[in-house]
Amino acid sequence: MxxxxxxWTDMLIFLLTAVVVMFIFYARSKPHIRAPWQRVFTGKVASASVVVLLAFVLVGLLDSLHFRLPLASNGDNDEIHYAGEVMSALDTLVGPLRTQVEKTYSAPFAAHLFARETIELADGSQIRDYPRLLYGARSLGDAVDGKTRDILLRSLLAFAEMLLASALILLLIAYWLARRHERPVRVLIQDILQDKLTIPWRTVLFMLSLLLLLLLLAINLAGAYHVLGTDKVGQxxxxxxxxxxxxxxxxxxxxxxxxxxxxxxxxxxxxxxxxxxxxxxxxxxxxxxxxxxxxxxxxxxxxxxxxxxxxxxxxxxxxxxxxxxxxxxxxxxxxxxxxxxxxxxxxxxxxxxxxxxxxxxxxxxxxxxxxxxxxxxxxxxxxxxxxxxxxxxxxxxxxxxxxxxxxxxxxxxxxxxxxxxxxxxxxxxxxxxxxxxxxxxxxxxxxxxxxxxxxxxxxxxxxxxxxxx
Amino acid sequence: MTQALLKLDNLGVRLGHGKGAIRPVDGVSLEIHKGETYSLLGESGCGKSMTALSILRLLPQPAGQITQGHVYLDGEDLTLLPESDMRRIRGRRISMIFQEPMTSLNPVLTVGDQIGEVLQQHHAMKGRAAQDRVLELLDAVGIPDTKRRYREYPHQLSGGMKQRVMISIALAGEPDLLIADEPTTALDVTIQAQVLELLQKLQQDTGMAILLITHDLGIVAGMADRVAVMYAGQLVEEASRDRFFGSASHPYSRKLFESLPDVHKREHALDTIPGTVPALNRDFDGCRFEDRCDVAWDYCRSHVPGWNSSADGQHARCHRLDESIPAPRSAVTAKQVETISSSHESRGDHLLRVSDLKVHFPIHKGVFKRIAGYVYAVDGVSLAIPQGCTQALVGESGCGKTTVGKAILQLLKPTDGSVQFEDIELTKLKGEALRKKRSDFQFIFQDPFSSMNPRMMVGDIVEEGMIAQGIGKTRQQRRARVDELFEQVGLSPEQTQRYPHEFSGGQRQRICIARTLAVDPRLVICDEPTSALDVSVQAQILNLLKELQNTLGLSYLFITHNLSVVSYLADRVAVMYLGRIVEEGPVADVLERPLHPYTEALLSAVPVIDTASKREIIRLEGDIPSPATPPAGCHFHPRCPRAMDACQDSYPPETASGDHTVRCFLHQ
CATH class of the missing domain: 1.10.3720.10 (MetI-like)
Structure with a gap:
């Protein structure tokens, strides 16, 4: 368990979220509150920034679900001891990112540390070189030359996944709107793509796709590389x-x-x-x-x-x-x-x-x-x-x-x-x-x-x- | 005929884009000749100001566009000129003065700088020569002590002075045409008379033409050579002044006359124009006035009326003038004149008795907010209102009449004096006791747009007072009462679930009246309830107020500056000047045989339609003095044409003749 x-801050954050959600429901029934908000969401720039903000908020909320994992019990009593480290839902989602700690600085996408160190070889001799990273580009083994190709392939894969996911989202939005407006889905897909609706769904979709691409790139690349490098203690x-x-x-x-x-x-x-x-x-x-x-x-x-x-x-x-x-x-x-x-x-x-x-x-x-x-x-x-x-x-x-x-x-x-x-x-x-x-x-x-x-x-x-x- | 100075040819203006675009000006053609005063008359929203702005190509950007037609100034088409050439026209050939003198002057520039700017722009005048010319212009518009005024800022001038400065700026370019957009609407009657006289004098001196835009038939009667009536973006009638006031031919023009309140109509309801001006974002298949017209027939709905002319260059856009169209004679039925009794016998017992009421506002100065003086807004006012009667309180702005109203209701704490409602002394009531008593006396505000919370539904607004006063036990009971009230003021109960902005001005004032009635008041203080409304709507509200008085036995304290409304509605009238009542008596007495010189001047300054009886306007010099430093002796003596030595020494005591009292040494 x-x-x-x-x-304290978790509590307040969820309180705030609840207040915002309640306000949204309240505002829906009051035309004089709803009208200016509708005006906000008809702007392209505003809609795009809302998508970005929501993405940030999502990460923030995931990171606010804190818990402690139990330590392996040593069997002789039922008392469970918990780890001193507090984890969040985000930590479990990003998994290896948290644990793959290098020795010190390494540049983004690097396979080696940033600084030269004295390395002891298997035969006992010592050389001064950039040591190989423990986790960065690990899947390539010693064939570091194939790094560019590997990155490209993974990016392409992410891109393809993004296209697929975006199409799915487009369908979902169109289906939802079609049920609300009681019009065929095909017409609404056209309307969205030609940006004919009051809310600029095409912009929203575009921003979503961009975020999805970043997310998928992160999923595909971050496990294998340190996409933004590591810091002084190798995090x-x-x-x-x-x-x-x-x-x-x-x-x-x-x-x-x-x-x-x-x-x-x-x-x-x-x-x-x-x-x-x-x-x-x-x-x-x-x-x-x-x-x-x-x-x-x-x-x-x-x-x-x-x-x-x-x-x-x-x-x-x-x-x-x-x-x-x-x-x-x-x-x-x-x-x-x-x-x-x-x-x-x-x-x-x-x-x-x-x-x-x-x-x-x-x-x-x-x-x-x-x-x-x-x-x-x-x-x-x-x-x-x-x-x-x-x-x-x-x-x-x-x-x-x-x-x-x-x-x-x-x-x-x-x-x-x-x-x-x-x-x-x-x-x-x-x-x-x-x-x-x-x-x-x-x-x-x-x-x-x-x-x-x-x-x-x-x-x-x-x-x-x-x-x- | 000579070539017209200004000629509009089928001018059309569009505001906005797409479906919601409105056409406030839709095919207006007119000609203005040199030296004439052409008056454009119409209610709010009919496109008068838009016409004026489009002449100067000053339409609100980017929404406004001239979509059709031409504007010719001396044969030159202004709609084709590039913007840089238009600057040569504006201020030089055509000048404009606006309605609100308070906001049309730049507050951080001196008067001299603002006039000099025009001189430099259009005559390349600078330095000494420009300064001399500015002084000359200030002199021409009748500003005393020009050297001092030259260096003053707008906030140091009174409203009338500012409008004079605006006029002198307009004159600085020596224009051929002056467009005056409601130039006196924001001013008091005595000041209005001064400004109108000035405009007439300047026109005689310079020979310029004036396009006078107004909603006031009285001003038109006094000023115009020719009159055009605008309705829903079109001219509906054009005629010479005498012809227009003698025999207006369009039903709308006639209705305008009939909806004006005056003393002869006291015994019956005013004629009103039902409905509202149609929305201008649609196309019209027939006459635009058809649905509000009482002489319309089927033909009007399906055929757009032409610009039919009758004798003496009178034109009107009405099928009835076109002899080729057979109009059903039966449509013109004798009007049912609804009689409303207006005479209320005073039943002896006074509902409200105000004696020696004073409201002084302290003026704070310095770091420690030391009291440096007082504004004597109300300085000893005594009134008595009998049950079921209407007492009018008239005076110019700043004389303290609204303050009297608020002090009676204890919305403002009176400094001194007593307010007795029946036998309860209101000034002594506090907190909960006063709150409970409030249902007996209510207030109707001037501006129906700002007197309702924009974020509440009108049903809730009406209900609020009932909740506060504990009227109606359950929500159902209160709701039923609200519905009933809505019907009583001529609205439908379905409208309770809407927000104030969805209603027109007249409807909003009805809601305000319903809100007042919700708490079953016995005295209602009406603070200029119709001054923000158009004439035809004003008539509806006045009818409603009168009807409610007769059915519910309400007493009114009617605060206004509009003397024709007073003559129509009131039983007694009190005239206020600088915080004091100078004359009080039965309405017929005071208005027919005024005793106080101020009342005389006030009455004479009101523009009247009856062009036959040209009265001598008693001109009052200067402006109302500040109530912080009222003149010694009789407050009115510096402006009084009949002042004597005694007037400077002490305030005249009250003199009564019958039930007509006056405070003036002339009638000792």
Whole structure:
């Protein structure tokens, strides 16, 4: 039996997922919420970025299902001991990537280590050469010359599989749409391929195919090669970047989740109540805003480190310890970043409280609590949404910067910031070890770009100025 | 006849693409001659402004396009000119002034810079010469103290001043044609009278032509030489002013006249135009007005009417003018005039008694928000409204009339004074007690577009007040009541499941009325409930309000600046100036025999349709002073044409003659 481990961040992530799913079902029944979202998904760029974001989210969610494997019992008692190492669903899926650890650096697709070493031959003589990798290009044995051919063949195979899978997906989508619109499947396949539907399914399909191709390439190649090389201690860089996705997503989403209640409550109350309440809230966020954020974060993280060191027995595994630090980072980032949204919401509700429909509600004797929840909150939600989506990419980048400075996530935790921090020292080396940096950069760039494009589309769709009256 | 200055030939405009594209202008042909005032009249959404914008090729981009027809200025086709040549036309040959003077000036440039910009562009004038010319222009539009104004920013000017500056910018290029798009809609009547007079004077001096776009028949009657009526993207009638006001031939034009409220129609319901303007994204097989017309017959539905002419250059797009088409005479039946009683006997007991109400808003200054002064928005107002009567409160914007309404309802905390509803002192009520009492007095807002939460269904909006007041025990009961209310205000119960944006302005105002009625109020304060609506829709709402008063015995406090509505609806009227009531009395008395000079001026400034009775407009100088620093003595004396020495010293006491009271030294 495996033992599930539920980390704090896991809990919050699944809570957030549940909230999002619930919102989707709620929004489907409300035409005024559904309409702008439909506008979001009619854009090609937005639809493509949603596909990319969903792929990231999927990896992140898989990586959030944590458990511990049982150790082989020695038979004399029934008590099961569990391994100290916490695994995730992603780890089991990628299988060999996690365990195939080399000695040290190797370049992407290499068959040998990156640095020369003294090798003892079978006859006892010693030579200085690049040692053969333990796992990289293992299937080729010593026939390293056939590497290019092998890579090409595997890529071709992946490509063929991709075509097959894409066709299958096209059929599935067409079948589903055909049932919804009650039209023949053949017509809908044509419509999709000619991009005649409101949702740009052809773009979605194209992005899906591209992602599938990457996935299949990874499946076909990553087992046999280190596609993005290995790091200083020989871990596969591709595996590390995949593991970093969860960290990035947690920082980007949980931070907002934590700050939202503060920002919404304080902002609306300040704007609606005015008077001394407004003064207090304004005073709080002005003060908070004038403290340098990085210093505050550094202080908080150092305090937490001391706390963890003093209470080391309350954490069973290193993963749990790193997780608490991650959560704390989210909280402290949230505390320093809610002020912007709060200020926006305060302004918005100051404006709204003078709106005639609020005055009308007051003149009907509607209670303040109801006015806030029924009239003000729904009318500021578009501001909240736009801010949340825009903040996401900023927070992902902030994590990288903070980890680089050394006040970010735990050094044992996989994150893009830590990868970049680790690669920093090797940048001066000749020849340069470039792959860690590139891999982290590439993944972060794609995630942030997709998030930014998506937030642009969201902003356009919810902007009252572009909204049809 | 000489060549026209501006000639539109079958002009057509399209907005948007594909199926949803609308054609706000669909085949408009007209001619404007040098030195004449041509008035384009119509309700909102009929394409007036689009016509004006397409003349200057300023249609909203990229959606708007001229799809057909030509615009000739002195024989030159403007639709064919390249954009760079159009810049030579705009501001130089044709200038435009817009409706909203608050937003059509750049807030970060001085008045002088903004006028000078035009001079530099079109006359290459700079430096000293330009400055002199700007001062000359400011002088021409009647701005006093031009040297100081030259260096001021738009926010330092009042609304009327800004519109004058806009006019001087328009004049700077010495245009042949001035397009004025609702130039006075945003202004008060006394200011409107000033601006209209200015336009007339400038036209006499410069000989330019004016294309005046408006919805106000009164302004047309006072200004225009020729009138064209627009409906659903087309001209439906064109005639000289006298001919138009004497015998309008299109049914739509006639309906417009009949739906105007005035004192002679008090005893019966106003004539309304049923239905709404048709959507302009479809093709028309017949007359566009057919479904709202009460003299239409089958033929109108299937045949597009031609541009038929009758005597004296009067044209109308109606089959009834075409003698070759046999029209069924029977269609013109004698109209059933619905009588609605309007005289309400005061039953002695007053429902609401307001005495010496004051609302002062503090002005905060400095770091510590020290109170530096007060805005005396309402400064001692006393009113009494008997059961089942309508009390009107009139005055220009900024005189505090809306503040009075809100203070009575305790939406604003009064600074001083008492508001007695029956025998309960409302100013002393707090929290829950006040909340429970709120069902007795309700408010109808000016703008039906912003007075409903856009994210709630209209049924829920109407139900909200009932829930808050605990009316109706179960949801079924409340729903049944909502359905009933919808029928009462002339909407169908099926419409409760829709959102506010799916309704037109008039329908929204009906929903607001239904919402008000849901809590069974006894007093309803109506704050300009019809000023955002078109004339024909206004008539529907006024009829509804009157009918509800008669069936439910409601009392109204009717806040408005529209005196014709007052004369139609109200029993008593109070005239407010700068936070105080200057005259109060029965409506016939006050409007027929005004005592206060301000009331006289206000009445004379309202544009009237009756062209035969040319009255002398009493011109008021300047603008309403700021309520933060009201003038000493009688607040009105700086603008009063009949001010005496005594007026500067103290505020005149109340003088009563019968039940007509006035505060003026002339009537001591």
């Amino acid at each position: 495996i033992k599930p481990v539920i980390l 596969d860089v591709f595996y590390l970047t995949l593991k970093s996705i969860r960290t990035g997503l947690v920082i980007g989403t949980l931070t907002t989740l934590i700050m939202l209640p503060f920002a919404i409550f304080m902002g609306i109350v300040a704007g609606y109540a005015r008077g001394w309440i407004d003064d207090v809230v304004q005073y709080i966020y002005t003060t908070l805003n004038s403290i340098p954020g990085v210093l505050l974060i550094a202080a908080a993280i150092l305090m937490l480190q001391v706390f963890i060191a003093n209470h080391s027995d309350s954490f069973e595994t290193t993963v749990e310890r790193a997780d608490i630090r991650l959560l704390f980072l989210c909280i402290i980032l949230g505390i320093t970043s809610w002020t912007g949204l709060c200020r926006l919401l305060r302004g918005e509700s100051l404006k709204l409280r003078e709106a005639e429909y609020i005055q009308a509600a007051v003149s009907f004797g509607v209670a303040h609590r109801k006015i806030i929840t029924r009239h003000i909150l729904p009318n500021v939600m578009h501001v909240v949404l736009i801010t949340v989506v825009l903040d996401f990419s900023g927070l992902v980048l902030a994590e990288a910067v903070l980890s680089y400075v050394g006040v970010g996530v735990d050094p044992t935790m996989n994150s893009w910031g830590n990868m970049i921090n680790g690669a920093r020292l090797e940048m001066a080396r000749e020849p340069v070890v470039w792959w860690s940096l590139l891999a982290a950069f590439l993944f972060m760039f794609i995630l942030v770009l997709a998030a930014n494009l998506f937030s642009d589309a969201v902003r356009d769709a919810f902007d009252p100025r572009t909204r049809d009256r």
